[in-house]
Amino acid sequence: MVNVSKLEQYLEKRGYTWDSLNKEIGGLPATIEEFASSFEDEATADVITSISGYLRIPSHAIGMVFFAPAWYDDLGKPYLDDLTDYGDYLIDLFDQLELKQQHKLFSAAIALTKD
Numbered sequence: 001m002v003n004v005s006k007l008e009q010y011l012e013k014r015g016y017t018w019d020s021l022n023k024e025i026g027g028l029p030a031t032i033e034e035f036a037s038s039f040e041d042e043a044t045a046d047v048i049t050s051i052s053g054y055l056r057i058p059s060h061a062i063g064m065v066f067f068a069p070a071w072y073d074d075l076g077k078p079y080l081d082d083l084t085d086y087g088d089y090l091i092d093l094f095d096q097l098e099l100k101q102q103h104k105l106f107s108a109a110i111a112l113t114k115d
Contacts, residue, residue: 002036003068010055010065025050039066045093 011021011032018035022028028047029035035043048066051057057065067090094102 001068002039003065004032004036006061006065006068007032007036007051007055010057014055016055021051021054024054045096048093 011017016024018028018032022030025047028051029038043066048062052059052062052065094105097105
């Protein structure tokens with residue numbers, strides 16, 4: 001689930017439109033809405049990396065832009081229970097990380113699960 005509003009915020013912050021970003025990167029769908037709707041089946045790690053690089057999306061925010069939570073509770077805690085088909089994508093992304101990055105990611109995940 002691409003969070004289109006967050007992606008649009010990063011586009012605006014860096015002075016891009018979807019069209020201008022597409023001209024820089026190439027190969028993206030014609031509109032941001034088409035990108036969001038086709039993301040699950042067609043986006044690759046290279047596309048996410050390219051967009052993140054051009055828009056300077058910090059690594060800690062990539063998940064909230066490209067793998068947005070299904071919903072938030074009243075306290076703002078994200079819930080992913082509706083996102084059942086993202087395992088393969090996350091595994092592919094995780095496999096591309098260096099061991100040190102994987103360790104940091106696991107450490108952050110464990111810290112988030114502690115209440």
